[in-house]
Amino acid sequence: MSGRRIIVALTLVVFGASAVGFSAGRPSRPRPVGYVATQGEVRVDRHPAPSGTAVFAGDVITTGAGSVAEVSFFSGAAATLSENGEFSIAPAAAVPSVRLARGTMALRNAGREPAEVGVGGAIVIMRGEAGFPAIGRIAFGGRTARIWADRGHVEIHHRGTSRLVSPGKSYRFEAGMPQAAGQTAGKVTNAIPQETVQHPGQTAQLPLNVNDSVVWEDTVRTLGTGRVRIALTDGSVLNVGARSTMRIVKHDAQSQQTEIEMQLGKLRGQVVKLARPGASFQVRTPTAVIGVVGTIFLVDVLQDVTRVMCLEGALNVRNINPNIPGERTLRPGEQTSVQAGQAPGPVTSTTSPQVAEELNLTNAGEVPSPDLVKFGEFPQPGAITPPAAPAAGVQVGATAMNAASAAGSGLSAVVAGVGISRAADARDEGAQAAAAAATAVAANESATDAATGAANAATGLTNGIQTVLEQISPGGGECVCL
16 A cells, blocks of 8 residues: 555454553553544545554545445544545544435444534534434535434534434525635735645635635645734735644625634734624534634644634634533633543643734734734744654554444454554644545535435445445435525
């Protein structure tokens, strides 16, 4: 497999034992979250993937014509992707979480934790009930999404509302966000090279230069020591630090509705006053949701933790998982952190050296404005070297899987230790792409019918891989539009 070596080691352990970790005192390395079973042309991060390939947080799985892929998570969930589809595994998510960019998928969750699917600006949450797994299907054609509930608890969070989908019924909604792709969100005013932009519905990463416009659903990446400053159309400003990935989900200056996905790295925001009814400026990371009341804030996104600082105004911070209670409100000079699967940590005070360093690390060559200078001295842009990129090397994870006995005599323990060694150059590039969730593909009005047809076809495609999906009804049931 180009760019990947697969090392499979079979190890005998006691049923139910925990996965073997690394030696104490050493930084933890990425561990696989599951493995993929494949039929036909299936790729993981653009590389051909035979059955048994380990998958990691941030990986992107794509299928070709007549192909199917099933990702079995060690948590007990399984996501099956039909032909010509694409989804990404969320980085550092507290629960099994994928983002469907196009096509049709079926999700079965037999684990104790809920499983999530992001699609077209909505979040679908599935959990089993009374010891039975939750089963559902999702189709997305770039503009219209439809969710079928076949068994268990299926819940949709969309545009500030949540709805339960009863078994045997389906819901269809206009995605809203992708259909606005192409609408201008702002432009680049300062940059320290090198930056790229990935436009919605495209896979190419194009150079991003000063005076270039950015649009809804654009994904901006800074490479090496690159940094970029983007002025939004409402007057707000976003500064993206080195080795960072940010997606502008939407920015509507008229309604003052803004949603930013900060997938990796550093972000500084200076937000104009939100005066309109229903105005919202929200930053989402793999572990946190940050509601910006105003006006200056700093966010640092690592693999499994998000650090948030408030310089002016106020911030409301909670875990990305809506099932995890707890919210912190930050005032000027306060900070908190949000780890995967946990409520925000205690609020502590920032220090002047901390703030000055973070401001410098997000400076893109601009002359600091007076409202920033008061927080500390600014050396010449680039004087502070960004943190070094993570060292590449052998990444080894060990975990245990349970499989149902074919004879129906119970569960047998099957333990597979899976390791992946990635070359340094591929890993450096992968560190940027690992946290990037693929954006939805623009589609025409016929996508609704195509998505519905694809959903029914998914049932047949998945039978060969996951026999439990035979219980999925192809008709879907009554459809109620959101």
